[in-house]
Amino acid sequence: xxxxxxxxxxSEESNQAxxxxxxxxxxxxxxxITFWASRNTKTAADYYAGGRSFSGVQNGFAIxxxxxxxxxxxxxSGAIALSGYDGFLYSIGFLVAWLVxxxxxxxxxxxxxxxTMADQLAYRMRQRPIRQAAAISTVVxxxxxxxxxxxxAGALVxxxxGVDSQAxxxxxxxxxxxLMIFYVVVGGMKGTxxxxxxxxxxxxxxxxxxxxxxxxxxxxxxxxxxxxxxxASGKGQAFLEPGLKYGAxxxxxxxxxxxxxxxxxxxxxxxxxxxxxxxVPTAKQARVSVLWAIGLIGTFYLMTLVLGFGAAALVTxxxxxxxxxxxxxxxxxxxxxxxxxxxxxxxxxxLLALISAVAFATILAVVAGLTLTSASSVAHDxxxxxxxxxxxxxxxxxRTARIAAFVIGGAAIALAIPGxxxxxxxxxxxxxxxxASANLPALLYNLFWKRFNTRGALxxxxxxxxxxxxxxxxxxxxxxxxxxxxxxxxxxxPAGVDFSWFPLENPGIVSIxxxxxxGWLGTVTSxxxxxxxxxxxxxxxSLTGAGAEK
Amino acid sequence: MAEPISRxxxxxxxxxxxxxxxxxxxxxxxxxxxxxxVAFMVWYLLYVVASNWLPDFMxxxxxxxxxxxxxxxxxxxxxxxxxxxxxxxxxxxxxxPLADGLRDDFEREVGQ
Numbered sequence: 001x002x003x004x005x006x007x008x009x010x011s012e013e014s015n016q017a018x019x020x021x022x023x024x025x026x027x028x029x030x031x032x033i034t035f036w037a038s039r040n041t042k043t044a045a046d047y048y049a050g051g052r053s054f055s056g057v058q059n060g061f062a063i064x065x066x067x068x069x070x071x072x073x074x075x076x077s078g079a080i081a082l083s084g085y086d087g088f089l090y091s092i093g094f095l096v097a098w099l100v101x102x103x104x105x106x107x108x109x110x111x112x113x114x115x116t117m118a119d120q121l122a123y124r125m126r127q128r129p130i131r132q133a134a135a136i137s138t139v140v141x142x143x144x145x146x147x148x149x150x151x152x153a154g155a156l157v158x159x160x161x162g163v164d165s166q167a168x169x170x171x172x173x174x175x176x177x178x179l180m181i182f183y184v185v186v187g188g189m190k191g192t193x194x195x196x197x198x199x200x201x202x203x204x205x206x207x208x209x210x211x212x213x214x215x216x217x218x219x220x221x222x223x224x225x226x227x228x229x230x231x232a233s234g235k236g237q238a239f240l241e242p243g244l245k246y247g248a249x250x251x252x253x254x255x256x257x258x259x260x261x262x263x264x265x266x267x268x269x270x271x272x273x274x275x276x277x278x279x280v281p282t283a284k285q286a287r288v289s290v291l292w293a294i295g296l297i298g299t300f301y302l303m304t305l306v307l308g309f310g311a312a313a314l315v316t317x318x319x320x321x322x323x324x325x326x327x328x329x330x331x332x333x334x335x336x337x338x339x340x341x342x343x344x345x346x347x348x349x350x351l352l353a354l355i356s357a358v359a360f361a362t363i364l365a366v367v368a369g370l371t372l373t374s375a376s377s378v379a380h381d382x383x384x385x386x387x388x389x390x391x392x393x394x395x396x397x398x399r400t401a402r403i404a405a406f407v408i409g410g411a412a413i414a415l416a417i418p419g420x421x422x423x424x425x426x427x428x429x430x431x432x433x434x435x436a437s438a439n440l441p442a443l444l445y446n447l448f449w450k451r452f453n454t455r456g457a458l459x460x461x462x463x464x465x466x467x468x469x470x471x472x473x474x475x476x477x478x479x480x481x482x483x484x485x486x487x488x489x490x491x492x493x494p495a496g497v498d499f500s501w502f503p504l505e506n507p508g509i510v511s512i513x514x515x516x517x518x519g520w521l522g523t524v525t526s527x528x529x530x531x532x533x534x535x536x537x538x539x540x541x542s543l544t545g546a547g548a549e550k
Numbered sequence: 551m552a553e554p555i556s557r558x559x560x561x562x563x564x565x566x567x568x569x570x571x572x573x574x575x576x577x578x579x580x581x582x583x584x585x586x587x588v589a590f591m592v593w594y595l596l597y598v599v600a601s602n603w604l605p606d607f608m609x610x611x612x613x614x615x616x617x618x619x620x621x622x623x624x625x626x627x628x629x630x631x632x633x634x635x636x637x638x639x640x641x642x643x644x645x646x647p648l649a650d651g652l653r654d655d656f657e658r659e660v661g662q
Contacts, residue, residue: 085619089601092626096594099633103583223614230615241609242601242619253602260598264591283649287641294634298627537555537563543575544649546566546656547559 015349016162022357023157027179030364033194034187041188044394045549047401048115048376049278050189052550056285058197060292063276065196066369067094067267067293068203068300069145070152070362071428076301077335078328079425080308081315084229084239086246087308089256091301093263098297100268100440102290107283108447108542109274114549116373117271117439118381121446123541124534125454131381133461137438138271138377140465141431142370143412145272148427149370150176150416153363156329160356173416176363181409183368184375185402189279192368199365204296206358210332210351211303213339214310225306229313239312255504259429262508266432269439272373283545311335319343329424333359371412375405422492426477429506430468437464437511441519447542449523453531456523464515471507476500562659566652575648582640590633597622 041047054062072094079087113120118134153176154169161168183191218224226240233239246256267273277286311331315323319334333355337343340351379401384392392400441460445452472478480498481490489495504510541547566572600608600622608619 086601088620088623089598092594092597092623096590096626096630099590099630100587102634103587103637221614223616226615226620237609237615237617240615240617240620241605243605247602247605256602257598260595264594284646287638291634291638294630298631302624302627536567537560539576540563540566540572540652540656543579544566544572544652544656546563546653547555547660 015352018349019160019353019356022353023161023360026357026361026364029198030179030183030195030361033198034183034191037187037190037194041190044115044380044397046190047188047398048380049275050193052279052281054193054279054285056280056288057292058193059276059280059285059289060296061200062193062196062279063273063289063293064296064300065198065200065203065362065365066272066276067297068200068362069366069428070149070156070359071424072301072304073203073207073362074152074156074329074332074359075425075428076304077307077311078323078326078331079245080305081311081323081331081335082328083245084233084235084309084312085242086244086256088305089260090263091304093260094267095294095298095301097264097267098290098294100265101273102287102294104447105268105274105443106277106286106290109443110277110280110283110286111545111548112447112538112542113274113278115275115278115380116377117274117443118377118385121442121457122385124446124531124538125457128386130454130457131385133458134439134442135377135381137434137461137465138381139374139408140469141269141271141434141439142374143408143415144427144431144434145270146367146370146374146412147416147419147422148424148431149363149367150412151420151422151427152329152424153360153367154416154420155326156359156363159326159330160333160352160359169420170417173420174413176367177409177413177416179364180367180371180412181406183364184372184405184409188398188401189275189372192365192372193279195368196365199361200296202358202361204300206336206355207300207303207307207332210336210339210355211306211310214306214314214335217314217339225309225313229309232316233312251503254509255506258504258506258509261512262429262433262436262506265436265440265508265512267435269435269443270431271377271435271439272369275373275376276369278549281550283548307332307335310339314338367412371405371409374408375401378404378408423477426505430472433472433506433508433511434465434468436508437468437515438462439464440512441515445519445523447538450532450535452519452523453526453528455526455528456519456521459522460515460519463518464511467514468507468511471502471504471511474500474502475505475507476503477505556660559660562656565659566656569652571648572652575645575652578644578648579641582637586633586637590629593629594626597626 045051076087076090109120112123117138118131121130121134150173154173157172158168183195230236230239238244246252280286280289315334315338323331323334333352336351336355337348340347342348379397383400384397438461442457479491479493480500483490610618612621
């Protein structure tokens with residue numbers, strides 16, 4: 001080994017030590033916050049909804065922390081770094097979606113619900129079947145999303161700490177899982193919310209810093225940045241135009257449209273986002289939360305554009321190959337290293353460690369929110385309202401929620417370890433498709449359509465859920481997809497197995513209209529008029545906040 | 551059965567539902583959000599459709615390396631921020647006073 005190799009290896013080791021210390025700092029900080037927040041968690045409203053005591057601004061940051069996942073931070077910038085403009089669709093869809101939440105859902109839900117998504121529907125439907133359906137849908141959406149984050153965490157942390165063995169990935173997944181269970185069991189909604197607020201601040205600071213450094217390299221001239229990225233990509237102007245990734249065939253174009261629809265309609269049906277509206281005292285504060293969230297999330301997604309094209313323009317040599325090998329996921333961390341001075345420099349090492357720690361905090365905050373939401377639905381909907389028929393004491397209910405968090409967290413760990421070959425972006429897109437197909441139709445009909453009844457709600461929830469998951473099962477994602485050039489198997493199932501008949505990878509374009517259609521069909525074929533009497537009450541309550549939970 | 555509420559609360563809801571102020575609040579709310587939802591969905595889908603099927607339009611360069619596709623995408627951010635701001639102003643000035651008044655009446659009536 002030459003002297004230079006020894007020096008490089010030594011600097012590599014000290015970089016990893018720096019990254020590891022920052023990770024440890026994130027863990028210590030969030031664990032401390034969780035203990036601190038747990039002191040004031042006594043009632044069910046404290047555990048499920050943080051005592052409804054957060055301000056709109058705090059909740060806006062927490063929503064940002066809950067929503068801007070590792071898939072956004074690492075995935076979108078990576079998609080732009082590798083395939084240029086097409087990755088931008090995610091940024092736009094994820095942002096525009098918030099208008100659905102702002103205009104149609106947030107305030108009405110805050111006024112008419114209590115702790116879970118099901119509370120809102122159960123207000124004028126038959127309790128038991130509707131809570132069961134909503135709880136199943138909540139857990140399914142959350143588990144897909146949770147798997148995406150944990151699989152991503154395993155791959156990412158192992159890579160960043162330079163330990164690319166299967167055992168290291170498994171240990172990472174278990175550690176992330178244990179931490180997430182800890183936040184949720186000990187801290188409840190208060191602990192989880194503060195973890196999300198801290199994460200949102202770190203994420204905004206980190207991405208803003210790197211974006212400014214990238215733009216400064218080009219004298220704040222976006223056109224120069226884009227031109228350099230296009231040249232470095234080897235694809236020229238096509239890198240800046242739509243269609244590089246999705247424009248190949250008529251089918252892939254429809255897939256792109258299908259994805260776009262799921263992104264814009266999914267957000268307002270994500271259970272872990274919906275429950276955040278319960279953590280503020282009034283509907284006005286729920287509105288303020290969403291306004292802040294839109295500001296933060298919009299700014300963040302604008303920066304993903306700079307990060308993605310910045311990585312394409314500025315990351316060179318081995319690091320560039322590493323981005324491609326990671327499917328784009330390492331674009332942001334390696335960009336940070338490049339703008340800090342490049343590999344082997346102190347500035348590069350510090351920024352790499354910083355951005356890696358931000359990504360780690362991002363994963364932790366999102367998985368905690370998902371676990372809490374699932375556990376709340378299991379405890380509040382299934383246990384307290386269906387099994388105990390509303391006779392469970394608050395203490396009993398909160399204890400059950402904590403046990404449920406253990407079980408769901410454990411199940412997520414157990415699924416994530418064998419699920420590491422799953423594509424992270426696919427799992428997130430599937431969660432959005434299910435949320436848009438199963439949850440959004442039921443929520444909107446319930447708030448705006450007097451005639452809507454229990455059968456309609458059940459048909460739209462189960463129909464949307466089964467069709468979204470079922471279509472993906474029979475899609476090329478699961479079986480029968482081969483690389484046209486290399487012949488390599490690109491599906492979940494081994495090569496040679498092919499039972500796919502649905503041509504699209506994104507089911508939304510079929511399953512979302514189907515969810516709405518089944519909600520209508522179920523309603524009009526049922527003679528059930530019971531829910532109509534309660535509609536006037538629901539309207540008054542949702543629009544004025546009269547009688548809303550305090 | 552749906553969630554039970556007291557007879558007294560039920561009567562208060564029914565009364566408010568028949569108030570002209572409530573009909574006005576509902577009209578003001580729906581009059582804004584329903585057309586706006588249709589508008590931003592159409593605007594967003596137009597962007598997705600153009601990305602897919604209108605390459606000549608989207609790839610046209612406006613200045614430097616900035617093409618129509620990028621500007622169209624950035625405009626989606628501008629309209630999202632704009633609609634959010636517009637709704638914040640509209641709801642605070644037109645909806646909140648009505649909703650607050652009706653809620654105060656309700657709370658007096660059911661003694662909360």
